[in-house]
Amino acid sequence: MILAQGLRKSFGAFEAVKGIDVDVRRGESFGFLGPNGAGKSSTMRMVAAVSPVSGGTLRILGLDPDTDGPEIRSRIGVCPQEDTLDTELTVRDNLFVYGRYFGLGRKVVRERVDELLEFVQLTEKADAMVEDLSGGMKRRLTIARSLINRPEILLLDEPTTGLDPQARHVVWDRLFRLKQQGVTIVLTTHYMDEAEQLSDRLVVMDKGLIVAEGSPLSLIAEHSTREVAELRFGVGEHEAIAAKVEDLADRVEVLPDRLLLYTVDGEETVAKVHERGLEPIVTLVRRSTLEDVFLRLTGRTLVD
């Protein structure tokens, strides 16, 4: 569906994407995980055929975005980071006019608008002005809008950034349904839980490059341990204590507010820490996540 080889994007002297290889297959849900500024959105805009490729090759649905931009855009759905809705139009009119941009007949669009409003649970808001909607509702409307042309690929750029937890779960639920319907989904996110929930396969991006690729589980298995013990000590003590517990875990990470001990059995490791007479203020044992993978690969956290 999407094939990129040595794909690059520069803005003047700044290189946002420094040569990446990506292969997205039909029906899969593919994620780009990385912090802000990793080059995810630049990649996404190239895939959406709205931003010219600076180097390498890119094929979307077998087409070249340089020459077949309109054709590509007619067959994909885009949910941009910013909603770009017309805030002075009603919810229904936003979808209706958008459907018309794809050359669809008025009757067809009206039917789809009703279906999609139902799907994103906005039927009751159909005649409300967009500016009166909550952030979560606007997001759902933007998702509905991206589906109006029955796209073969759905591109989602940071679909839940800026939403409160409840609104995020509603959006995830809808996206999960689309995934089950077999829609090919490509999403970018800097939330590891979002990447874990929604992608079958993902690439971890940092500074314009792909640093790892695989399924969420395989990435965790490959780059982290099964469990993590998080220990919190007094302010400024973490560096010194890290040296004392180094041998208790496969790896120890020092964060400003806590220590992360990577180990197979978290509870056992915590017990051993206590045996050494160290008393953390807070302890937490959890499974490894993609956040740990990212930390391992780049030495930094995803969300600063």
Next chain:
Amino acid sequence: MAEIETSTAPSGVLSGAARMFDYWAIAYKRTWKGSVITSFVSPLLYVLAMGVLLGGFIEGDPSTLEGATSYLDFVAPGLLAAQAMTIVFGEVTYPVMGMVKWHKTYFGMTATPLGVPDVIVAHLGFALFRVAISCAVFVVVMAPFGVFASVAGALGAFLVSLLVGLAFATPIYALSAGLKDESPFALVFRLGMMPLFLFSGAFFPIANLDGWLQVVAKATPLWHGVDLTRMLTLGDVDWPLAAIHVLYLAVLAVLGWFWAVRRLTKRMVS
């Protein structure tokens, strides 16, 4: 008619722009009430104040009024051309910036099969539609006052108002499309539109201006529009000069078009 159920790329710029018809129709349905005063009432108030009341003090001497036998006959075509310009200034300044920068509506539009030129054509088309209805009403209301020498002259004046509108629309659109913020618009209106409105021969014969000021006035697009409109409404057409007017306005419209496509593409495609 079979309904189209499959999304496609448009076959050309015009067919792309045509897909935005419903958008602009809905937008106009929402805003037309707010534009009634500027579109229909203000120009007629000008006619009343300038043409009828002020004009009552001015001697209707054809030798000083470019061939008009009354000041009303002189000022009406000037106001028609100026109205076309005024509408366009309103339509392709703040609204363009809103769609590029504030609401980013254009970005949503160009994520579809539509491209930058399609979006520009549709927006300019809407601006011209605004010019057309405003000027049509003006022509119809002025007709009973006998300011048109002939029906053909009235029709011609109406068509020229569209050309004037287009000649202003494309370059000002281009300017707006590239601006980072709205502060230059104040200058555009105060140092661009107002002096054009006052000194391009709409209210007084530019023969009254001193030598070099007259040259400046003759270089402005509005003067070409005013003079052309006046020839048509008075029924006294100097064809070679009229051809120059048309050519000037058409060239401006075309150059503005290329500039607009370039500026908006640069702004949106990176």
